[in-house]
Amino acid sequence: MMDLSGINQIQARIAEIEGQFSLPTQTMPGMEFAERLQQEIGKHSVSAAHKAHAVQRAEATSAAQHAAASTTANYANPELARTIHAAAAKYAVDPKLVSAVAEVESGGDQSAVSPAGAVGVMQLMPDTAAGLGANPYNMESNIDGGTKYLREMLDTFDGDVKKAVAAYNAGPNAVKAYGGVPPYAETQDYVNRVLDIYR
Structure with a gap:
């Protein structure tokens, strides 16, 4: 996963400077980037994990069905x-x-x-x-x-x-x-x- 600690440190330092000089809090370009990026990464990793699990489940089912068909197909008759x-x-x-x-x-x-x-x-x-x-x-x-x-x-x-x-x-x-x-x-x-x- 991407290390976002550097972005968080920069944002904290900006907030500290604003406080020291009593500057009005501004929305700096990129301030919400880290949070949004984290949300997107979270969404995609859940989706990828879900897809991988679904593929594994489908492959396992297919293999089991094939094995059952080849061993029992007609000789179960x-x-x-x-x-x-x-x-x-x-x-x-x-x-x-x-x-x-x-x-x-x-x-x-x-x-x-x-x-x-x-x-x-x-x-x-x-x-x-x-x-x-x-x-x-x-x-x-x-x-x-x-x-x-x-x-x-x-x-x-x-x-x-x-x-x-x-x-x-x-x-x-x-x-x-x-x-x-x-x-x-x-x-x-x-x-x-x-x-x-x-x-």
Whole structure:
């Protein structure tokens, strides 16, 4: 905060001189400056503190909401969890891997539809779903089809989870052509996100 003691001392000295010489008290230019400045500083510091507190409160609320959404969003849905576990058991795939793919694909949201037309929790393209005998618009069938496809990718790449996940995103031919995760930014990001959740 600004030190105003010098101004106060000058004002006191002026008042003393006026008293000594019996001068009429005058309003000197700047006499009220210190007081007004102090009032303005007080107003702004209260306002700044209030704003900072409001921003911190909003950030904390947003972080809490985001954390709650990401951890409980759809896995608080017991039907989704049961369906994933049932499909994982049926095709002998780790349910954590199926859950990780579902999370990255759609956030576990059956109503999700990508700009490319992929549908549901496991984001099945209608042609792929048809080849798997799945109805992509039905959650149970969508998860069953996606898990079956994941099993096929694991079998194709000798159980290599990283390659299987890359193939789920980019297709098995791309993974074979590059001998691993294709150098596509989207696929590399996808694989990293799925494996981060899976681990």
